[in-house]
Amino acid sequence: MTNSQLIASTAPRVQARTLTEQEVHDIEHELTLYPDKRAVGLEALKIVQKHQGWVSDESLLAVANFLEMSAHELDGVATFFNLIFRQPVGRKVMLFCNSVSCYIMGCEQIKAHISERLGIDYGETTADGQFTLIPVPCLGDCDRAPVMLMDGEQQRNLSIEKINEILAESAERE
Amino acid sequence: MTDTPLTKNIDMKREPFDFGLYRHAGGYDGVLRMLKEMAPADVLETVKNSGLKGRGGAGFPTGLKWSFVPTGENAPKTKYLVVNADEMEPGTFKDRLLMEGDPHLLIEGMLIAAYTIQANTAYIFLRGEYLRAETLLRTAIGQAKEQGLLGKNIQGSGFDLEIILHTSAGRYICGEETALLNALEGKRANPRAKPPFPQVSGLWGKPTIVNNVETLCNLPGIIRYGTQWYKDLGKGEDAGTKLFGVSGRVKHPGCWELPLGTPIRELVDGLAGGMSDGYQLRAFLPGGGSTDFLLPEHLDLTLDYDVIGKAGSRLATGTMIILDDHTCPVGMVGNLMRFFSHESCGWCTPCRDGLPWVDSIFRRLESGQGQESDLQILTEHLEYLGPGRTFCALAPGAMAPLGSALKHFRDDFEAHIRTGACPWQK
Ligand SMILES: Cc1cc2nc3c(=O)[nH]c(=O)nc-3n(C[C@H](O)[C@H](O)[C@H](O)COP(=O)(O)O)c2cc1C
Ligand code: SF4
Numbered sequence: 001m002t003n004s005q006l007i008a009s010t011a012p013r014v015q016a017r018t019l020t021e022q023e024v025h026d027i028e029h030e031l032t033l034y035p036d037k038r039a040v041g042l043e044a045l046k047i048v049q050k051h052q053g054w055v056s057d058e059s060l061l062a063v064a065n066f067l068e069m070s071a072h073e074l075d076g077v078a079t080f081f082n083l084i085f086r087q088p089v090g091r092k093v094m095l096f097c098n099s100v101s102c103y104i105m106g107c108e109q110i111k112a113h114i115s116e117r118l119g120i121d122y123g124e125t126t127a128d129g130q131f132t133l134i135p136v137p138c139l140g141d142c143d144r145a146p147v148m149l150m151d152g153e154q155q156r157n158l159s160i161e162k163i164n165e166i167l168a169e170s171a172e173r174e
Numbered sequence: 175m176t177d178t179p180l181t182k183n184i185d186m187k188r189e190p191f192d193f194g195l196y197r198h199a200g201g202y203d204g205v206l207r208m209l210k211e212m213a214p215a216d217v218l219e220t221v222k223n224s225g226l227k228g229r230g231g232a233g234f235p236t237g238l239k240w241s242f243v244p245t246g247e248n249a250p251k252t253k254y255l256v257v258n259a260d261e262m263e264p265g266t267f268k269d270r271l272l273m274e275g276d277p278h279l280l281i282e283g284m285l286i287a288a289y290t291i292q293a294n295t296a297y298i299f300l301r302g303e304y305l306r307a308e309t310l311l312r313t314a315i316g317q318a319k320e321q322g323l324l325g326k327n328i329q330g331s332g333f334d335l336e337i338i339l340h341t342s343a344g345r346y347i348c349g350e351e352t353a354l355l356n357a358l359e360g361k362r363a364n365p366r367a368k369p370p371f372p373q374v375s376g377l378w379g380k381p382t383i384v385n386n387v388e389t390l391c392n393l394p395g396i397i398r399y400g401t402q403w404y405k406d407l408g409k410g411e412d413a414g415t416k417l418f419g420v421s422g423r424v425k426h427p428g429c430w431e432l433p434l435g436t437p438i439r440e441l442v443d444g445l446a447g448g449m450s451d452g453y454q455l456r457a458f459l460p461g462g463g464s465t466d467f468l469l470p471e472h473l474d475l476t477l478d479y480d481v482i483g484k485a486g487s488r489l490a491t492g493t494m495i496i497l498d499d500h501t502c503p504v505g506m507v508g509n510l511m512r513f514f515s516h517e518s519c520g521w522c523t524p525c526r527d528g529l530p531w532v533d534s535i536f537r538r539l540e541s542g543q544g545q546e547s548d549l550q551i552l553t554e555h556l557e558y559l560g561p562g563r564t565f566c567a568l569a570p571g572a573m574a575p576l577g578s579a580l581k582h583f584r585d586d587f588e589a590h591i592r593t594g595a596c597p598w599q600k
Contacts, residue, residue, distance in 0.1 A: 033338045035378060039360040042343060046302075080362045080519075082344035083302050095303065099264040100463055101421040103509040104501050137346050137513060138463075139303055140267040142421035142493070143428045152305050 410435020422496030461490025464571030
């Protein structure tokens, strides 16, 4: 969707936004670690995402300009990676492991429960902008399956009760 | 001396050792001696003689791999060491344990490898989801630098090493070593043609060694205690110890360090406590999602690269996934096919088009819409996506569980087609 907006000539021209001082500072630090500019493309996208929540067309263009590479080339990198979000996401992103050990330990029932409670499927965000549910490949915690990563915290041995607790706690903290 | 060199410092109930505690436990002793007394060629000889094989999946002899790096006057001055910490193989959770449990061990291993190939820059390619490992590694790198074990002219040896931590953003193919190099260079992570091999022309065209986390963690012990000690650790044909994991419906899933050559039964029935109550073992993948199923009759085999190879599978990452009698084998393999299809990088046609086709057939089978001809199509894919037919090993890896499942669970596949439903779905 966003990619075609960049390409389509009929769409209104997207303007690069101005990177914040913090973003520039963080990207410049990364530049000291690699021998050329394009190598930090992914890092720069991650930095922008950390500050903005996602990577808009405006952000993408800004980063491409900053790194002196074409926006399409950078978008090729952005769209390649599972964890670069080219659409807005909710305040909390549930990275839900749906790989084989979690499958054996019943992650599909847990996923069905989350979907039912929140009314969202994979790739969707709740209407209140609170949660986004995204499947991720094996989170490497297979002895404590099923697992998901949310808000930087690994939630292990998931059960329907545990999901209810996590959701209740989130609601309380709001 | 120790018989668990990889995990002796690890206790996940507390914080990992900081620099001081790691030093106190004899850490960095080997490296300090190496810098004083050993030439890079001596270290290479030692590692070759140790019999260490790569723990990233392929089991390639580490010393031999290093020996392909050009040396001497005319060799390029810039060389790189890259740590493959992208651990995303389904069912694999061993490198996480090492990085979260003893980050200095990895740094010490990196020092040994970098010194041997005379690389002055080393990148750790860490999967983006391993947030705790990221924090712990950053801290450990900072401490090692403060203590003069990283940086310029380390301990007066004239050897320089900087370690840079790169965090990825989630794509399984980045674990393939040439795709990983493209990702580090800021490109889409499609694999590269081989040759040239990375040892000769890798990161930014410079000689590069890519090693798995666990492989590197074996080095400090080898340098400190020697090759004979290392060989004696193994109980069978292979030298050393390895991390082995068990996940699925067993009483105590987990990850342990065991001598290579340990019988599988000791792992599954012993440490993992056997099957959970009410569950029976039907089969298992011995080393992650890209390996062929083995059966209960294989439990007495030993965990050796060749032994598992002769039984028709691969030891690969050494992390087993258990299939129990309450889990539909068609569903389990379908789950793996969905994973591989999703993670195909799209570079070559057989994999880009073949895996989604396989995935769609599984969806049909699981929903009871399968036809007899589907099994024929799946069987044909074993060849189309087999070794040598695709640009990298992702697709052949996906065919391993598929091919062995079609062989061992034929009846289950046929039952889905015959009854028009999944027999496990009540
Ligand atoms: C699709 C694919 C994914 C891979 N993922 C990993 C990985 O996550 N970690 C790893 O160490 N090796 C992985 N490998 C193997 C690497 O290509 C390479 O063989 C390994 O890093 C070499 O290190 P070693 O010699 O120390 O084993 C993968 C291979 C393929 C084909
Ligand atoms: S086999 Fe699959 S993952 Fe490997 S290069 Fe081809 S498309 Fe990419």
